[in-house]
Amino acid sequence: MVNRMIYLDHAATTPVDPRVVEAMLPYFSQHYGNPSSLYRWGQEGRRAIDQARSRIAKILNCSHSEIIFTSGGTESDNLAIRGVAFARHHQGNHIITSRIEHHAVERTCQQREREFGSQVTYLPVDRYGRIDPADVERAITPQTTLISIMYANNEMGTIQPIAEIGEIARHHSVAFHTDAVQAAGYLDLDVEVLKVDLLSLSGHKFYGPKGVGVLYLRRGLKLLPTQTGGSHEDNRRAGTENVPGIVGLALALELAQQDRQEKARRLITLRDRLIQGILERVSKAQLTGHPTQRMPNSASFAIDGASGESLLMALDLAGICASSGSACTSGSLEPSYVLKACGLPDRLAVGALRLTLGHENTEEEIEYTLETLPAIVERLRAVAPAYA
Numbered sequence: 001m002v003n004r005m006i007y008l009d010h011a012a013t014t015p016v017d018p019r020v021v022e023a024m025l026p027y028f029s030q031h032y033g034n035p036s037s038l039y040r041w042g043q044e045g046r047r048a049i050d051q052a053r054s055r056i057a058k059i060l061n062c063s064h065s066e067i068i069f070t071s072g073g074t075e076s077d078n079l080a081i082r083g084v085a086f087a088r089h090h091q092g093n094h095i096i097t098s099r100i101e102h103h104a105v106e107r108t109c110q111q112r113e114r115e116f117g118s119q120v121t122y123l124p125v126d127r128y129g130r131i132d133p134a135d136v137e138r139a140i141t142p143q144t145t146l147i148s149i150m151y152a153n154n155e156m157g158t159i160q161p162i163a164e165i166g167e168i169a170r171h172h173s174v175a176f177h178t179d180a181v182q183a184a185g186y187l188d189l190d191v192e193v194l195k196v197d198l199l200s201l202s203g204h205k206f207y208g209p210k211g212v213g214v215l216y217l218r219r220g221l222k223l224l225p226t227q228t229g230g231s232h233e234d235n236r237r238a239g240t241e242n243v244p245g246i247v248g249l250a251l252a253l254e255l256a257q258q259d260r261q262e263k264a265r266r267l268i269t270l271r272d273r274l275i276q277g278i279l280e281r282v283s284k285a286q287l288t289g290h291p292t293q294r295m296p297n298s299a300s301f302a303i304d305g306a307s308g309e310s311l312l313m314a315l316d317l318a319g320i321c322a323s324s325g326s327a328c329t330s331g332s333l334e335p336s337y338v339l340k341a342c343g344l345p346d347r348l349a350v351g352a353l354r355l356t357l358g359h360e361n362t363e364e365e366i367e368y369t370l371e372t373l374p375a376i377v378e379r380l381r382a383v384a385p386a387y388a
Contacts, residue, residue: 006365007321010297011154011182011356017207017255020248024209027244035241036230045243052250059257060199060216061190068215068233069246073181073202075227076215077104077148079237080177080198083223084146085112088175092143098123098131098150099341102179105148119143128290129158129342137168147176151183151194155325155338155354156289157298159187166195175221181205181213185256186264186296197221201253203245207359208252212245264296267357270366274299274355277370282377286348288339297357302339302348305381311353314376320369323354 007015027048033041035049049069057064070076085095097109099122112118121139125131131149140147147169152159162178169176177198180189185206191199199216203209217223217236229238278285284304303311308324315322325336335349355369 005319005321006361006368008355008357008361008365008369009321009323010358011157011205011295011354012323013204013210014185014207014358015360016204016209016248017252019255020208020252023251024244024248027247031243035243036232045241048243048247049241052246055250056214056253059189059253061192062216063219065234066217066219068217068236069241069249070213070215070237071211071239071242072213073102073179073200073205074104074213076200076202076213077102077177077179078108079215079223079226080200080217081105081108081112081146081148082226083236084175084177084198084221085116085118086224086226087222088145092141092145093117094119094121094141094143094145096121096123096136096139096144096147096149096174098125100125100129100153100155100338101148101150102154102181105150105179109148123149125341127343128293129153129156129288129338130290130293131160131165133161133164133168136165137172140168140172140174144172144174147174148179149176150179150181151187151199152180152295152298153289153338154182155336155352156300156342157182157295157356158289159183159293159295162194162196169197170195182295184253186260186267189257191216191218201249203249203252206252206256209245209248212242212249214249263359267296267361270357270361270363271297271299273363274357274366274369277366278373281370281374285377286344288342288344288352295356299355299357301351301353301355302344303351303353303377304348305351305384306377307350307380307384308336308352310380311351311376314380315373318372318376320372323356324352325354 031044035045053064053067109120123135175197178196179200181202184201197218201214203212227238286302288300335346336352339349
């Protein structure tokens with residue numbers, strides 16, 4: 001199996017579904033008109049965008065006018081936080097988030113603190129990475145304008161009680177944003193069930209193209225554009241629309257939501273086999289994240305005596321693509337801030353290993369991984385003086 005790569009990093013990105021590629025192709029070379037143009041070719045692009053917007057709105061159970069197309073999850077997160085903070089600055093300057101958010105949220109909040117004088121509360125999590133909704137309610141003040149809590153954690157796969165937090169936010173009339181980038185392929189995205197006012201998506205996390213995303217914005221919630229220029233996206237996000245990407249994202253989201261529960265059951269079987277096998281075969285390996293309230297495709301560990309980066313290089317040589325956490329922090333030698341927030345000491349947090357499954361993974365690949373990983377860990381431990 002070393003002759004072909006085993007891809008276990010679907011939380012970082014996914015291959016584009018061939019059906020999505022096929023749907024996108026005409027908008028690169030045939031229907032390439034600028035969708036803001038009035039002539040026929042331009043209006044073909046406009047119709048494609050309008051259709052995609054309506055298809056996505058159906059999945060999110062919202063109005064098509066509440067969908068904003070962006071360049072990806074990072075921009076959607078940035079626009080949600082900055083846009084609401086700027087629009088509501090006269091009401092207050094307090095933001096509530098957590099200690100385990102993606103950098104697209106965390107660093108945007110830090111910039112609000114540093115450059116604009118915002119007060120930000122970073123809520124703690126328990127050892128599984130779960131937020132207590134009661135902590136959210138206790139943190140709310142008369143100055144609170146926004147709460148931003150991710151739907152599912154990108155490193156551990158832990159799923160948050162979003163609907164409970166949303167109920168609290170509504171009770172206090174505070175805008176509530178969730179980064180649903182990791183959740184889109186496998187969890188319910190009904191914004192009424194989730195009780196969110198803003199929700200971020202990114203196409204490449206669910207077998208769609210890179211470079212395109214969505215921000216759901218509840219009707220009536222004021223948002224100040226952070227990218228100015230033309231009147232695109234109903235004056236909420238300037239820039240010529242990425243028509244092929246938007247078409248591809250809409251189809252990819254539809255395909256991801258079709259038979260979602262059946263796909264999840266299959267991946268849970270593979271995931272649990274992977275978790276059980278690693279905990280049985282690798283001594284001092286610790287499961288990170290919630291044991292049950294986690295993404296169907298996500299298995300994450302802290303492995304004592306083996307650094308994450310060394311693990312990844314050794315696994316790559318063995319034909320296995322994996323991650324030590326968020327793809328956005330790959331290459332960092334610092335302990336995972338997410339695992340530290342869960343109470344893990346640095347010596348364990350540097351041994352983070354994330355294995356995330358996808359549609360094409362097989363039982364054979366899981367067994368090969370379970371046969372390969374223990375020997376790699378023992379080899380790395382043998383040359384680690386601190387561990388010895």
